[in-house]
Amino acid sequence: MLIALLTDFGNRDWFVGVMKGVILKINPNVNVVDLSHEVAPQNVKEAGFILWNAYRFFPKGTIFVCVVDPTVGSDRKIIAVQTKEHIFIAPDNGILDFVLSEVEVLKSVYVENKSYFLENISTTFHGRDIFAPVAAYISRGVDLGELGEEASFRKPEGIFVEASTPGDYIGEVIYIDRFGNLITNIKPTADIDGEVKIKEYIIEKISKTYADVKSGQLLALIDSSGLLEIGVRNGNAKELTKADYGEKVFLKVKKI
Template identity: 50%
Template structure:
């Protein structure tokens, strides 16, 4: 079974050595594994953001990839360290809800609480479980260590509530779930829901004080500095400003309402 890829999602940033240290721990155990940085720029301690980025990323990696997520505001507490196995991927990180989207969209085969200290580093810091628990567990898993050797089966896991769009006659109400590096406001309204309810009918999209009367196919369809709605690469309705940061220009952020009114 090939487990030759480990991806990394953290909120460590790149100024300090934390992300590099995790890679060092993994490579010391398995020098042959391939490490891929998805991002180390998750907003500090933002579990939901980490989960959303994971949701939009993991499917593009080879089957049997191991996805290591370390956004862990509860480090040092009694929260568990877990390993989640789905049909085609493995996920390692804290049991704090960061894998909620995985539980929602994947068939879960097994969840293991990482308890076997044989596969940890000898000294466990109360502030850096990414180095001392998660990284070595991922490395040993990539070498073929069985899930059962790494720990014990667990069933009850932490989940957060995923904001879902609300629908009523002629209206879809959503919220901004995520703001990317460019300031694009990514809502929780999926394109498939929009197509199902709105189809080719007339509609308008409102967010804050902006009212947009159509969805564009690309940013180039509007003038520089003009707001637009577009279905982004994640499959959700996004509000953007061509050539500028929509969050800053429109003074909007995560949690703001996005409304589609259609006939």
């Protein structure tokens, strides 16, 4: 059994280590791995995109514990979701939307049963006091139905912009990686011939690789996630364009 942790806690403090300690104290036989702890603080969409990129590559039965929780301690709900392949535990704040837009949900519950929490629950560290022990108990065989009442579920829509025919599409930047590449929610369904515009910058064609353009030149390509990405060969597209999360991106598909 595998538990994968995704948080915005960073690695400087004790938060991640303590979560692992809680898990292993309850189930010493489970394996715990780090998906990422460098999500920008409180950036729920960034965390959701990282999870979407990663989950399908993990073994069947993996439990994903997602703690990017700006309203921790409030009356927000915590949900546990079971799909055909995996289990996800997260605040009910949209962090799972990317994943849930494309998987079949078998069961979804609110995490409410304090029998599976630590005894003393802080208002600021539910990762330690709720998420970690709940994940550990699930890894020991506790059924999601024991955690709480069934959660209402509606499949998220409009997460990606499917560019499947010639025409004009409008998307936005949903992720910026450490290289400054601008990843959009535009999802071409095949090789395309098109033009991309972001702010005042126009990219006249879709490249196959970064090597298709000169060093320092802006380009657009379809990345390893199947999404339209804007980058700079040997440079930083975020710095060049001054674009940020939510920046509109325009794609004109000429032919497919």
